[in-house]
Amino acid sequence: MNGSRLKVGVYYLFAFWLLAEWLIPLKTVSDTQNANVFIVFVGLCFLFMFLRIRASIVALINVSYIAYTLNALFFDVSFFSFRWLPLLVEDVINHVAIVRQARWFEVTNVFRSLLFFVLLWMMTYVVRYWLFVRKRLFVFYVATVAYVAILDTFTAFRGNGAIVRLVTLGFLLLHWLVDERIGGAKQWKRWLAASIGMISVCLVVGYVGPKLPPQWPDPVPFIKSYAKGSEQGTGKETVDGTVKKVGYGTNDSRLGGPFVADDTVVFTVEDEQRHYWRVETKSVYTGKGWETADNDVTDIFEQENHIYYWFEDGVEKETFTAIIRPTQPMYYLAYPLGLKAVHALEVNEFLLQMANEKIYPVDRQLNTLPLFEHEIVYEHPIFSVEQLNDAPAVQNDTLLAQYTQLPATLPSRVRQLAEKITNGKQTQYEKVKAVEQYFRLNGFDYETTDVAVPGDNDDYVDQFLFETKKGYCDNFSTSMVVLLRSVGIPARWVKGYTAGQLTGKTADGKNIYTITNKNAHSWVEVYFSGVGWVPFEPTQGFANPYRFTQPQLPQEQQVVQPSQSLRSRIPVNDLLRGEQTTSSSWKDKDHAIWNAFTWKKAIWLIFVGVGVVFLLYKIRRKWWPYVTLFMFRWKNGDDAFVRAYVALLKHLQDYGLKRKQGETLRQYAAYVDRYFGTTDMSKLTYMYEKAIYKQQANVEWEKMKELWENLIKKTVP
Structure with missing residues (x-):
């Protein structure tokens, strides 16, 4: 690389800037709340490259930074206690099967x-290669521009500033690289001034010049309408000759059949927490669908919900406030589990229908009113796995009769399958989790078009479990409820909306979610004694937005629960902290982790280990020379030099510069120097001969160690 270190530093700044442009939008278009830790990591990688720090030291620092960051974001214990290490190792091992x-x-x-x-x-090494070796970065630059443009078009991210930076700095970088390839960068300072001047003139002319209005219509509505038309054209018809559009509806008596996505916005939300939006529950399964229980009991509350609670007092909860803005007047309330209060200008009273927990805005004569923008206060639950496992069997006969109901026509093989899935599980929670996981491990697929409709003699759940194994949320959630009820566990079917799509941020940092008709969803709630109703998510491709925490350690050894971070408070997966344990010490915790190994995990671990060793052997030319450099970095004396010279000979042989039989070291050194275009090998060989004959080569070794290092580095492909 020609030029001064200053120019090299400028190149590295360009490289860092290009990768940072990919990371900056993550704060807006995803739930990532700590993109800065990734940007800092990229900056460190390029800084180490610029400073030419040894690869081994760089690897140590980077691994330490990654471990420290993961601990700070997810485990939050003392880093040097290394109590986070077994949890991290367990998580990685569990993901082999995942x-x-x-x-x-x-x-x-x-x-x-x-x-x-x-x-x-x-990616830092890839960008460095294209920037410093190939001196070509056009493809990556174009990809960056396209990435920013797509996010600016289809998401809440506004890329005006990014586009200006890409045009200004990007053209400067591309011009510089072209000049570098053609060898004109010797007068790089003069060239830099000329490039900046030309680009500045172009920017000023573009800014002050007249601008025509858009000549083409906005392509986004066309793309969406085209996609919707394609879906409608390929969708299959239901038994009544129509294809359904997904969205919230009231009639669930006959489930099944295909649907097409409907992007119509129902409401937007300003909220701090992701959760499902409940509308109603249904408890009577007919074999073809769901109906509401025969119960006309209702109750009314004025803004503050003091009439119905979903959790017992022992459940840990966090209180949040959300603002809902419907696009059209709503005549029912979409609310989170744990609703505490509703505040609306036009409505003061709300009617709760006990049979299905549907809430209506009403006046004093109980006439339904339209609901516009309103604010809700709710308690977001944090469920303890230990508490769920310790929950006693449900003794409430009325509740059991309602929520374990099944039709007499239910095929016996459905009950037999439920018994098989839950066989050997000791607690109700273990049985529920076994049923929830069954769909993910046994070949069930999420499908919206090729979905069967049960015939007159078919049971909706039986058809899905044993014949089609294809469907959407209604198939998965209904089947889970029926399987749980088959083994006496009270469960119910819940419908409403998912959390929607993150589309922006408010000035005070709240997330803005957009909920459309295609976010209509159904899921499962299970009743646990002493806890209340707990949501579960069996549908393939969906994740439960509620948190489940493992048993806590004693206060002096406690692992603090993960704070809001990259996951934007999405629940920590059960796999993060492993199987349930009641150990009172980290020694017992570690013992439980290693005892959790099965022979399958051991085989996979061995397989992965062998694969890693084989890969390292195949690419040994890329890393072994740096190991040699590290081994001899601080060694001195004639004996150290002799061993270093012998190691250099091995690297040269492995590189492909074979020493012929009978060839002297001086002849071989001349051959190596001709190959690399240097005289370094001959100088080192002369020193080696002096060291062999005890002629005090130590002083020369200190002076010429750099020659030895350069030759070692030249053997790296």
Whole structure:
């Protein structure tokens, strides 16, 4: 690389800026709340490259930074206590099976962040190669511009500033690289001034010049309408000759059949927390769908909900406030589990229908009123796995009769399957989790078009479990409720909306979510004695937005729960902290982790280990020379030099510069120097001969160690 260190530093700043442009939008277009830790990591990687720090030291620092960051974001214990290490190791090992079975929605945020760090680490070397070796970065530059443009068009991210930076700095970088390739960068200071001047003139002319209005219509509505038309054209008809559009509806008596997505916005929300939006529950399964229980009991509350609670007092809860803005007047309330209060200008009273927990805005004569913008206060639950496992059997006969109801026509093989799934599980929670996981591990697919409609003699759940294994949320959630009820566990079917899509941020840092008709969803709630109603998510491709915490350690050894971070308060997956344990010490905790190994995990661990060793052997030319450099970095004396010279000969042989039989060291050194175009090998060989004959080569070794290092580095492909 020609030019001064200053120019090299400028190149590295360009490289850092390009990668940072990919990371900056993450704060807006995703739930990532700590993108800065990734930007700092990229900056460190390029700084170490600029300073030419040894690869081994760089690896040590980067690994330490990754471990420290993961601990700070997810484990929050003393870093030097290393209590986070067994948890991290356990999480990585558990993901071997998750990745192998393609259960991508079960990947924890810890593992996802770890992979992202590794990817960024690799990308820094890729960008460095294209920038310093190939001196070509046009493809990556174009990809960056396209990335920013797409996010600016289809998301809440506003890329005006990014586009200006890309045009200004990007053209400057591309011009510089072209000049570098053609060898004109010797007068780089003069060239830099000329480039900046030309680009500045172009920017000023573009800014002050006249601008025509858009000549083409906005392509986004066309793309959306085209996609919707394609879906409607390929959708299959239901038994009544129509294709349904997904959205909230009231009639669930006959489920099944395909649907097409409907992007119509229902409401937007300013909220701090992701959760499902409940509308109603249904408890009577007919074999074809769901109906509401025959119960006309209602109750009324004025803003403050003092008539119905979903949790017992022992459940840990956090209180939040959300603002809902419907696009059209709503005649029912969409609310989170744990609703505490509703504040609206036009409505003071709300009617709760006990049979299905549907809430209506009403006046004093109980006439339904339209609901516009309103504010809700709710308690977001944090469920303790220990508490759920310790929950006693439900003794409430009325509740059991309503929420374990099944039709007499239910095929016996459905009950037999439920018994098989839950066989050997000791607690109600273990049985519920076994049923929830059953769909993810046994070949069930999420499908919206090729979805069967049960015939007159078919049971909706039986058809899905044993014949089609394809469907959407209604199939998965209904089947889970029926399987749980088959083993006497009270469960109910819940419908409403998912959390929607994150589309922006408010000035005070709250998230803005957009909920459309295609976010209509159904899920499962299970009743636990002493806890209350707990949500579960069986549908393939969906993740439960509620938190489940493992048993806590004693106060002096306690692992603080993960704070709001990269996961934007999405629940920590059960795999993050492993199987349930009541150990009172970290020694017992570590023992439980290692005892959790099964022979399958051991085989996979061995397989992965062998694969890593094989990969390291295949690419040994890329890393072994740096190990040699590290081994001899601080060694002195004739004996150290002799061993260093012998190691250099081995690297040269492995590189492909074979020493012929009978060839002297001086002849071989001349051959190496001709190959590399240097005289370094001959100088080192002369020193080696002096060291062999005890002629005090120590002083020369200190002076010429750099020659030895340069030759070692030249053997790296």
